[in-house]
Amino acid sequence: MIDLGVRGLSGENKIQLAAKFDDFTLAVNLDLPVRGVSVLFGPSGCGKTTVLRAIAGLAPQVRGVVNIAGELWQDEVTFVPSHLRGVGMVFQQPSLFAHLSVAQNLQFGLQRTPESQRRVRYEQALDLLGIAALLPRKPAQLSGGEQQRVAIARALLASPTLLLLDEPLAALDAPRKAELLPYLAQLNRELNIPMVYVTHAMDEVSQLADYLVLMSAGRVIAQGDLASTLARPDLPVQFAEERSTILDTRVVELNADFHLTRLAFGCDGSGGELWVPNKQHQLGQAQRLRIMARDISIATTDEAHSSIVNRLPAQITALLPTTHPAHVLVQMSVHGVTLMAQITALSQARLQLAVGQTVWAQVKAVALL
Ligand SMILES: Nc1ncnc2c1ncn2[C@@H]1O[C@H](COP(=O)(O)OP(=O)(O)OP(=O)(O)O)[C@@H](O)[C@H]1O
Numbered sequence: 001m002i003d004l005g006v007r008g009l010s011g012e013n014k015i016q017l018a019a020k021f022d023d024f025t026l027a028v029n030l031d032l033p034v035r036g037v038s039v040l041f042g043p044s045g046c047g048k049t050t051v052l053r054a055i056a057g058l059a060p061q062v063r064g065v066v067n068i069a070g071e072l073w074q075d076e077v078t079f080v081p082s083h084l085r086g087v088g089m090v091f092q093q094p095s096l097f098a099h100l101s102v103a104q105n106l107q108f109g110l111q112r113t114p115e116s117q118r119r120v121r122y123e124q125a126l127d128l129l130g131i132a133a134l135l136p137r138k139p140a141q142l143s144g145g146e147q148q149r150v151a152i153a154r155a156l157l158a159s160p161t162l163l164l165l166d167e168p169l170a171a172l173d174a175p176r177k178a179e180l181l182p183y184l185a186q187l188n189r190e191l192n193i194p195m196v197y198v199t200h201a202m203d204e205v206s207q208l209a210d211y212l213v214l215m216s217a218g219r220v221i222a223q224g225d226l227a228s229t230l231a232r233p234d235l236p237v238q239f240a241e242e243r244s245t246i247l248d249t250r251v252v253e254l255n256a257d258f259h260l261t262r263l264a265f266g267c268d269g270s271g272g273e274l275w276v277p278n279k280q281h282q283l284g285q286a287q288r289l290r291i292m293a294r295d296i297s298i299a300t301t302d303e304a305h306s307s308i309v310n311r312l313p314a315q316i317t318a319l320l321p322t323t324h325p326a327h328v329l330v331q332m333s334v335h336g337v338t339l340m341a342q343i344t345a346l347s348q349a350r351l352q353l354a355v356g357q358t359v360w361a362q363v364k365a366v367a368l369l
Contacts, residue, residue: 013038013194017054017064026050026062026218034069036210037188037195039226041202043238047218048198052164055196056089057082068162069194088160088193092167094151096139102150103135109154119159120191128190129153129183145176149183156193163195169204181207202242206230206290214239230290231340233320233329240323243293245339247274251285254278260309263287271335272312274363291363296341298330299360300351310363314339316355319348332361 013032019025026047032038040048054062057073057080066074073080096105110122126132129149139147148168155163168184169177185208188195197208205212205226212230213223221236222229227246235243252273253262261281265271274289281287302311314332322329328348330341339361353359 012067012070014065014067015051015055017051017062017066019050019054019059019062024218028215028218028220030213030220030223032196032213033194033211035192035194037197037208038211038213039197039199039205039209040213040215041199041205041209042215042221043200046215048200048215049166051215052166052196052198055162056087056164057085071161086161088155088158088163090148090152090155090163090165090168092170094139094144094147096147096151096154098139100138101135102131102137102139102142105139105150105154106135106157109157112158117159118157119193120156122157124190125153125156128156128187143176144172145180148172148180152183152187156187156191160193163193165195165197167198167200169201170199184208206244206246207288231338233322233331235323237323241294243322243329243340243342245291245293245296247289247291247337249274249287249289251281251283251287254281254283263289265289266335266337271337274310274312291339293329293340293342295364296339297362297364298341298343298347298351298353299362300353300357302360306362308362308364312339312361312363314359314361316353316357316359319353319355330359332359334361 012034015030015032018027024047028047028051040051042048050059050062053059054064055066060079064074072078073085097108106122129152131146131149131153134142134146134150142150152168169180172180181204188208199205209226211224212226214221214229216236216238221239222232230242230244230246247265249263249265251261252264255262259278260275261278262273262275264273312334314334316330317333317338318331320329320331322342326344327342328345330343330353332339332341341361
């Protein structure tokens, strides 16, 4: 028997799963927040879909405990059937009813939940996913991205307790994907429906996740809130390239002369500022950024003649080893906001960096999310 280690189930979204297939063993223990987007991220075949299917009640061969929002869906003696779990599912392929119009497909979702229990209004779903103009069309008359938006709206209209999304953007080309991502981010902000989202695309993770679960070979390698999980110095080698700082910033200046936008971050925007290329920004707008640890270099003086625009005064708070001995992680505080740079141990020695020292963090590239 597989030891599930089912102990101390105190939180509301506790998921402990175990399964043994031919050459694959799953043993995961998840503690997901009851709000926001939890992303399961990992390489192909690591077990993400199996976890999602088990949460949905579609993988009876996976044993364990599924306890969502205080409701026990599965344990050693209980197995609530899938249709009674109140989950919405969105897959890689939109799976709309081809013979029905968009409006009829949406009605199908709506009718799954009695009126008194509906938490998502029809107009709200149309609006959130921008599909009002598509209502009379049949799925064959929609682009892949439009079909997926309809599929998401249909799932939402059933007012699920939990929305499960299995690589919903994987079948789309880059422009369609870029078109759909903001809709997903908006759903998270506007609706109080927690989502578990499976992907192996890091751009989706950093744009959507509140909580991140890193999986490898049927196991959970790390889990926690997005920013602190991506910043962990002990990320195993297969995730080390993803090490980064996530910054929530606000647009404070639009510079037309150089086509740049100035972003402020930290408490009340007083933590520091970064210039990024213009991208239809609006003053006051919130903007999430991802800065890869390898894209920050360090100088011990203010290199006024450097071409790097973004130089932030910072204090070193920790020097940490990584999984590769050639590299060192330099953790720094910029007015209380933590930034992380990955440099070589050689540079650390040459610059004689030490905890407490004031340095200049030079940001080479910033990904706007
Ligand atoms: N019912 C099953 N019987 C046998 N093996 C299974 C079963 N379900 C899943 N597996 C195996 O479990 C492993 C994990 O599969 P899963 O689809 O969960 O991975 P994944 O991380 O979602 O991969 P991908 O990103 O490619 O979709 C695979 O090796 C798969 O073949």
